[in-house]
Amino acid sequence: MTRIVTSLSEISHQYDALLVDLWGCVHNGVAAHPEAVAALTSYKAGGGTVLLLTNSPRPRAGVEKQLDSLGVPPSCWHTIATSGDSARAAMFRGVVGQKVYFIGEDHDQRFFDPINVVSDPVAIQQVPLAEAEGIVCTGPFDPMADPAENRADFLYAKQKGMKLLCANPDIVVDRGERREWCAGALAALYTEMGGESLYFGKPHPPIYDLARARLAELGKHPATDRLLAIGDGIHTDIQGAQGEDIDSLFITGGLAAAETGTTDQPDPAKLESFLAKGQITPTYAIGKLR
Incomplete structure (x- = not known):
């Protein structure tokens, strides 16, 4: 059963590293989401590791430039793994x-x-x-x-x-x-x-191999049960996490906002129906990353 939470901080103490989707979670392709940036900055400041895991076809350096242009600061992340x-x-x-x-x-x-x-x-x-x-x-x-x-x-x-x-x-x-x-x-x-x-991107194994390699570059080797994947793509972010046996936080206010009845938070009944139809069960759900 998926648990609806009100903030990342409610659950983040259970995890050593976050695998965070970008588009729909941290930014909308036009500008950064301030609450998401604040939540990740706080988690990083508390000693957690933030890896941005994106299906962008761009090389890592290209994504870094894009993040800067969208107002996503380096203070909220450590490293990046791209599908590209x-x-x-x-x-x-x-x-x-x-x-x-x-x-x-x-x-x-x-x-x-x-x-x-x-x-x-x-x-x-x-x-x-x-x-x-x-x-x-x-x-x-x-x-x-x-x-x-x-x-x-x-x-x-x-x-x-x-x-x-x-x-x-x-x-x-x-x-x-x-x-x-x-x-x-x-x-x-x-x-x-x-x-x-x-x-080669989410939900397929190669990008998770790359993510673990990127974490290892930082000297981080978290156990699988100490990883949390965050994303708004039920068939990419969440299905990929489920395939890797990684806990997940589903951002319902992104691609599935209409289907989950999300304004500030998802409608519990609509969320349950949406997840049952997709036969995918995230560990947690929240309207937006904050």
Whole structure:
């Protein structure tokens, strides 16, 4: 049974480290959530470790710059693990070949920057689809366009046996008041059409391996039962935590605000119905991170 709490501090003393989602929890893609920043700053000041665990396709350095621009200060976190870094390592190991067709926006070209954690990396080349061995997707070309617009290309890619590397398993994200499609929507479509999609962010194991490696870099090796995952994605943050046997705090006022009847706090009956439908049970729930 999921327990509804009123603040992070109500439960945080039970945990040595937090694995915290960003979009929908700490910021909304436009600006930081002040209460979330304050809660994480307080937890960090009390000796806890804060790892920001994001399905962003960007490298860690790119996320740091984004956080600064959104007003999320370094005082509320220690380190970052991104889906992008996990996926980039796999790409440079050659999981989708050397010649790749890129689906994404221009600002995600840094995904192809050299990486120093892979020995003997593959020399990746971006090529047209007709010349590609595989696909790398950081997101749609246009986040507002219907993913179905990719059907023709995906049919060709599937027939050629191409694998699609998905750098962000999220289906949608809310940028302020606007809902946008993410790479996960395209990967889901490709899989539905019979293609093979490879995932490296939440809820899939590779990003949790990266998170533990990032904690180890800080000299932290918390036991699994001393970790708490926080996020608003029931099928990413919470399902991923459940798969890793990690306790979770579900932020109901993010992607599932309407379904859970959340204004300040979730409606208990609607929350129970929502969770039963998804067959996922977070340890705790709260309207927003505070």
